[in-house]
Amino acid sequence: MQCGCTIIPADVLERLSKDKKLSTEERKNFANTAEFDATWRKVRALRTKTTASAQGLLASGAALALAPAVTVFNCSTTTSLPGTPVPNPGSAADATAKRAFVETTEVAKFYKAVFGRNSIDNQGMTMQSSIHYGVKYNNAFWTGGQMVYGDGDGQIFVDFTKSTDVIGHELTHGVTQHSSQFAYSNEAGGLNESMSDVFGSMFRQWRAGQTSAQADWLIGKDIMGPAALARGLTCLRDMANPAATHCLAPQPTKYSQLTPGMDPHYTSGPPNLAFCTAAKAAGGKSWDKVGQVWYRALTGFRPSPNMKMKTFAARTRKLAGTMFPGDTALAQAIDKGWKLVGL
Amino acid sequence: MVDIVIERIGGLGGFGLPGSHLESKGEVASTSLSPAVRARVDLLFATYGKGKAAPAKGADGFSYKISRTTVNGVEVITVPEAEVPAELRDSVTDRLK
Numbered sequence: 092m093q094c095g096c097t098i099i100p101a102d103v104l105e106r107l108s109k110d111k112k113l114s115t116e117e118r119k120n121f122a123n124t125a126e127f128d129a130t131w132r133k134v135r136a137l138r139t140k141t142t143a144s145a146q147g148l149l150a151s152g153a154a155l156a157l158a159p160a161v162t163v164f165n166c167s168t169t170t171s172l173p174g175t176p177v178p179n180p181g182s183a184a185d186a187t188a189k190r191a192f193v194e195t196t197e198v199a200k201f202y203k204a205v206f207g208r209n210s211i212d213n214q215g216m217t218m219q220s221s222i223h224y225g226v227k228y229n230n231a232f233w234t235g236g237q238m239v240y241g242d243g244d245g246q247i248f249v250d251f252t253k254s255t256d257v258i259g260h261e262l263t264h265g266v267t268q269h270s271s272q273f274a275y276s277n278e279a280g281g282l283n284e285s286m287s288d289v290f291g292s293m294f295r296q297w298r299a300g301q302t303s304a305q306a307d308w309l310i311g312k313d314i315m316g317p318a319a320l321a322r323g324l325t326c327l328r329d330m331a332n333p334a335a336t337h338c339l340a341p342q343p344t345k346y347s348q349l350t351p352g353m354d355p356h357y358t359s360g361p362p363n364l365a366f367c368t369a370a371k372a373a374g375g376k377s378w379d380k381v382g383q384v385w386y387r388a389l390t391g392f393r394p395s396p397n398m399k400m401k402t403f404a405a406r407t408r409k410l411a412g413t414m415f416p417g418d419t420a421l422a423q424a425i426d427k428g429w430k431l432v433g434l
Numbered sequence: 435m436v437d438i439v440i441e442r443i444g445g446l447g448g449f450g451l452p453g454s455h456l457e458s459k460g461e462v463a464s465t466s467l468s469p470a471v472r473a474r475v476d477l478l479f480a481t482y483g484k485g486k487a488a489p490a491k492g493a494d495g496f497s498y499k500i501s502r503t504t505v506n507g508v509e510v511i512t513v514p515e516a517e518v519p520a521e522l523r524d525s526v527t528d529r530l531k
Contacts, residue, residue, distance in 0.1 A: 229458075229528050230445040232494035247456070247530060248447070257446065264493040275493055283493065311447070322530060324455055327447050339455050340448030355493075356448040 158203070159210035160217045161195045163188050166224045166239075173221045173237060187252050191220045191240065194258045201259070201294050202266070205378045206386045211265035213390075218262065222252060231257055233264035246318040254313040259294030260287040272394035277351050279398045281358030286389055288359055289366045292330055293378050303370040303377045307331075311339075330367040333360035346400060346433040361432035362400060369428030373421050380421050384410045404429040436461040438475070441499040442526045443512075449496070449528070460525030464502070471519050475502070478518075482511035498523065 165188065166174035177183055180192035195218050202208040210216045219237035228241025231251040238261040240251040251257055264287050267273055273283040288310050296306045311327030319325075319339065329335045333342035342360025343349060349358050366385060370377040388406045395402075408429070411422045442458035443450035449458050464472055478500065496515040500522065501508055515523065 229447065230494065230496060232446065232496075233492045234495075235492040244528060247528060251446075260446070261494065287493070318530060319455075322455070324530070340451050341453045354444055354448065354451050356444065356446070357451045 153214070154209055155215035155217070157209070157215065159199050159215050161192055161199065162217060162219045163191050163195075164219065164221045166221050168223055168226050168242075170225050172224075172234065172239065173219060174223075177222075185222075187222045187240070187242070187250055190250075190252045191222050191238075191258070194252065194255050195220055195238070195262065197255075197298060198259050198262045198294055201297050205293075205297065205382070206390075208266070208386075208390070211262060212269040216265075216269075231261055233261045233268075235268065238262065238265075243314060243316060246316045248314050248316045248319070251314050254295075254311050255298050256288075256291035256295040256310055256312075257314060258291075260291030260310070263287040263290040266290070267389065270390040270394070271392065271398065272396050273398050274396045275355055277353075277397075278349070278358070278400050279396060280355035281349065281353075281360075282362055282398055282400060282403055284355040284359035285362035285366070286385075288328065288330060288363050289382075289385055292367075293382050296377055302375060303367075303373070306377070308367050315339075328356075328360075328363065330363040331371075333364050344432060349400075361434070362403070365404070365428035365432050365434065367428070368431050369425045372424035372427050380415060380418070381425065384414060384421075384425065387414060401434055404434040435465070436463050437503045438462040438464055438522065439501045440518075440522050440526055441501075442515075442528070443497050443499055444494075445496045446494040450499075455530050456528070457531045458526045458528045460522070460527060462522055462525050467519075467521055471521050474519050475500075475522070478513055479509055479511055482513055483509060498526075 161180075163177040163180035163183075164172075164174035165177050165185070166172065177185070177188045180188045181196075183189045183192070199210060199218060202210070210218060221237060221239045224239045224241050227244040229244055229248045231238070231240045233239075238258070243249045243251060264283070267283055267286050273279040273286070275283055292306070292308060292310060296303075308331040309326035309329055312325060315325060323337055324339050325337045327339050328342060329338050333344050335341060340356060342357055342363070344360055344364055346361045349361065366381065370381045373381050384407050387410050388403060392406070407425055408422070411418070411425050415421050438461065440460045440462065441450055447456050448454050449456040464475070467475070479502070497512050498515060498518045499510060499512050500518070501510045
């Protein structure tokens with residue numbers, strides 16, 4: 092189904108459906124849109140209500156499945172979602188379909204094995220991906236219910252399924268949506284984006300069996316196209332050095348540099364650097380201890396859409412003590428990370 | 435005459451952010467648009483021009499900053515990708531700067 096939801100008021104759509112300056116076909120389209128929009132608004136409201144109810148009712152442990160189903164759809168360069176289903180994507184001839192299936196399945200395994208989480212919603216939710224979205228589309232995104240991947244233009248970017256951290260990033264937006272529900276603006280937005288970079292990067296390290304010291308901490312390294320690489324641009328973001336010149340979109344490194352209204356992909360710089368610094372200071376694998384603290388801070392509390400970075404930092408400091416009592420090295424590592432960015 | 439300027443911003447890569455090497459812009463003459471699309475553009479300005487916040491729709495999606503010049507001066511709005519007519523959306527070209 093293509094998302095036809097609009098923010099145009101129903102009365103305006105109705106007025107346009109009767110506007111004599113428009114052709115008969117155009118008026119009919121507006122009338123159809125008005126009818127569809129009314130239905131869509133009801134569906135959306137119901138979906139929101141259902142999600143909230145389900146979270147309450149299923150908190151007892153009920154789950155859709157012990158392990159989530161993973162599905163892949165092909166948009167065939169259209170923007171119609173979800174597209175047509177790809178049968179048996181795990182053995183598909185289309186490398187993108189196969190990669191989306193395999194890596195999404197691995198993300199599910201990562202969350203289960205490392206954090207004990209059953210899929211995006213912790214209740215076995217089906218993990219749905221759409222590939223080949225749009226024409227030379229330079230993006231991947233989370234719709235609120237599924238992942239969507241573009242093919243890239245072949246110059247700045249290549250196929251967005253090629254970076255394992257990108258797949259982990261998009262799925263983690265779903266985890267955030269079904270746990271802390273951080274908003275997508277201001278400080279909460281920066282934390283929302285940071286959670287996706289943090290868990291996306293951890294997933295990439297987990298796949299490679301790397302320690303924090305071995306990891307490159309780059310986001311999107313494997314989707315960089317030849318034109319970007321020729322310019323020395325090797326990643327979207329660098330969690331170890333957010334302001335580095337080899338990043339396509341350098342970020343601030345200090346909390347004091349953030350102001351309200353900034354894009355979440357910009358404001359995620361300080362919390363990204365805090366996590367990376369803490370993980371490297373703690374040593375070992377990023378998901379062993381620091382990742383566990385971040386996961387609990389993200390998922391172990393009631394939803395907090397307007398979370399502040401200072402509050403989140405305090406939460407991780409406190410959790411380090413309760414989850415790993417007596418581990419002063421861990422507490423110091425996390426403290427070092429946050430202090431470096433001014434929190 | 436070109437009177438509508440479109441800039442794609444945000445996304446996973448951070449198009450158009452401060453210091454970003456990613457840029458995506460396009461231009462359109464409103465006279466080249468069909469009456470239905472022009473009406474839709476008018477509605478976008480009427481809706482988002484009043485400071486109405488864009489509804490949350492997932493994450494990492496693009497937004498579009500749309501500027502148009504009218505007799506009243508230059509108006510600027512920022513709109514989620516799903517709300518932008520294809521004629522405007524497809525006018526942008528991604529490039530490195």
